[in-house]
Amino acid sequence: MKRALLALLALTAALQTAAHAATVAEVKKKGVLVLGTDPTFSPFEFKGSDGQIQGFDVDIARAVAADLGVRLEIRAVGFGALMPQSVTSGRVDMAMSAITITAERAKVVSFSGPYYRSAQVFIVRAGNPGKFAWPADVKGKTIGVQGNTTGQYVGGDLLKPKGATIKVYDDFAGGLADVRAGRVAALIGDAPTVTDLQKRLPGQFAQAGKELVAEDYGMVFAKGSDLAAAANRTLARLKASGDYQKLLNKWIVQK
Known part of the structure; x- marks a missing residue:
């Protein structure tokens, strides 16, 4: 059989x-x-x-x-x-x-x-109410990533060893919803995505800290x-x- x-x-x-x-x-x-x-x-x-x-x-x-x-x-x-x-x-x-x-x-x-040359960055709520920063403020924070993406690899290899909890999402929209609701401190995403979010959803999202890693598509x-x-x-x-x-x-x- x-x-x-x-x-x-x-x-x-x-x-x-x-x-x-x-x-x-x-x-x-x-x-x-x-x-x-x-x-x-x-x-x-x-x-x-x-x-x-x-x-x-x-x-x-x-x-x-x-x-x-x-x-x-x-x-x-x-x-x-x-x-x-x-x-x-x-x-x-x-x-x-x-x-x-x-x-x-x-x-x-x-x-x-x-x-295209891009980078992975942290996406947070506009105004960054949690005052999240990189690389100083990762320990004890829950960071969202989308499964099977570069963000997940960055989270596991770079952030988890520094004390961050990594939450994996099936889709990017689910991660954004949790950022908006304050259920995660930040979501890892592509730098151009932040710019696009700020244009489409003004006043809701922002980038926190510097770029994590550069990448080529x-x-x-x-x-x-x-x-x-x-x-x-x-x-x-x-x-x-x-x-x-x-x-x-x-x-x-x-x-």
Whole structure:
């Protein structure tokens, strides 16, 4: 029975991989590039008022698809399942969701070159009523992180040894709700997210202290896929033409 179950799981994985392309030739043949993203990381990916997923990452993915001569199909995938399972299983052709390039992840997936330089920071309630600071004020505090993100690794490796309690959330919105309610002292998130929150929800959130760690975001593909090289060509074109800066101005640069 166990062998039969394992065989069934292997067959299912194989069928999933076959159903979705992992190479440029296969993407062009089917005429669509399938993007997986967790639409909860504004301004990188989020659902607009019309319910459609949009953002900085989505526009870059659209440019990759356009250069390949195919349309872009977007699938919402929770971050825990997005990295790396959705890519390694073949459920999607590429993943973008402010995904940090790490040596550990690069063992199982292929990254494009960096397309955005960011940092992990503490998000607190506006006015910082708890007077939370970094690195002086971590011991005895409960810090929120989203599961399977760089923030979780930072929390476990850097903050927990200093006496912080780490609370893991399935989604970023849950962590923000607890920050707003004062149930956690701070939430670890991406620096551009703080700027975006201050624009969308003025008077509710702020950054506390300095940056924890810097990080580079990359587009994610199946291990060894030539789609990574194609994405790099698109990124180079966008930067050379000035369109990359236009996207930065559209989504990230604070007006």
